[in-house]
Amino acid sequence: MIKCPKCKKENPDGSKFCKYCGCQFAQKPTQTKKSSKKIIIAVVAVLLVAVIVLGVIYIPKLFEDKNVENELLPEKIDLKNTEVGDxxxxxxxxxxxxxxxxxxxxxxxxxxxxxxxxxxxxxxxxxxxxxxxxxxxxxxxxxxxxxxxxxxxxxxxxxxxxxxxxxxxxxxxxxxxxxxxxxxxxxxxxxxxxxxxxxxxxxxxxxxxxxxxxxxxxxxxxxxxxxxxxxxxxxxxxxxxxxxxxxxxxxxxxxxxxxxxxxxxxxxxxxxxxxxxxxxxxxxxxx
Structure with missing residues (x-):
């Protein structure tokens, strides 16, 4: 039974409104909402794992590519200050x-x-x-x-x-x-x-x-x-x-x-x- 918070009268379980005064009852979370929450958590977890895996694979490659790029850049060779005997x-x-x-x-x-x-x-x-x-x-x-x-x-x-x-x-x-x-x-x-x-x-x-x-x-x-x-x-x-x-x-x-x-x-x-x-x-x- 659900007790109306307004008129204090008893109502059958599952009632959305008090049959005596029309007051709307607060609804308990449903199993569907719980399932949705679990699904969201699972999706977030999968995304985090994917980000970590991609990071492990591609971040070193980014640095490697940067090193290759630097190797391809023209060297700065300055010999203007050299003297005979150096x-x-x-x-x-x-x-x-x-x-x-x-x-x-x-x-x-x-x-x-x-x-x-x-x-x-x-x-x-x-x-x-x-x-x-x-x-x-x-x-x-x-x-x-x-x-x-x-x-x-x-x-x-x-x-x-x-x-x-x-x-x-x-x-x-x-x-x-x-x-x-x-x-x-x-x-x-x-x-x-x-x-x-x-x-x-x-x-x-x-x-x-x-x-x-x-x-x-x-x-x-x-x-x-x-x-x-x-x-x-x-x-x-x-x-x-x-x-x-x-x-x-x-x-x-x-x-x-x-x-x-x-x-x-x-x-x-x-x-x-x-x-x-x-x-x-x-x-x-x-x-």
Missing amino acids: YINFGSYEQDGDTSNGKEPIEWIVLDKQDGKIFVISRYILDFRQYHTEYEAITWEDCALRSWLNNDFIDSSFTDKEESMIPTVTVTADVGPEPEVDPGNDTQDKVFLLSMEEADEYFSSEKEKMCKLTECTEDERNEWKRAHSYAFSSEEEEGYGHWFLRSPGYYGCGALMIYSSGKFGGNGPGLGVNCYQGIRPAMWITV
Whole structure:
């Protein structure tokens, strides 16, 4: 029975109005409303789970895409304040022999600065290659090493932004220790080797001409020397190596280089243009 709050008389259960005074009774929540509430809660729960799942999947991707976007943006490379004698990082090349950790930054020595450009040479011997693939009279103009430096080396070492900062310059055909040996013609290159004259100009002593190899280049050099049963000098035992110059050697088929001791060399067995020795790229960078 339902007791009317107004007239206090009893009414049958389920009555909506008092049959005596017409007062409307308050209605109890129905099971339908309870079911609706449960449905709403369930829907909200599903939506929350969906939001969490989508967040786990897509939020990391958003950051990943942002990182990729940042990698594609042009680098801000400011070398205007560099001075002669400074060391700078520019480009990257495999140097520690562990390809799983990526390439290492290339360290360069600033040799000269003029007209908004700096002239640099790699601080270390970056590779171990032939001056030319065949044992024949050859000049810098036509050698295989020149082609490799201005194609493969550039492509693998520099971003598009960095490469745009490397100008093409006239590389003079300087003579070597024997003036009668033809040095060829001047060339137009981005990357090249020092000539004998430039090596003396920028490195005033034999000690300054001495250069160490990178870890992986030293491994290649050691393997090559052992395969040919060549002895190691005391300087080579300490990690120094021979490095090629672009000037012709003592004869047309000979390769001129700086020995691990810092002396000029290239007149002896195993020192033809097709021998393997260290590579120290040189180039100008627009700053």
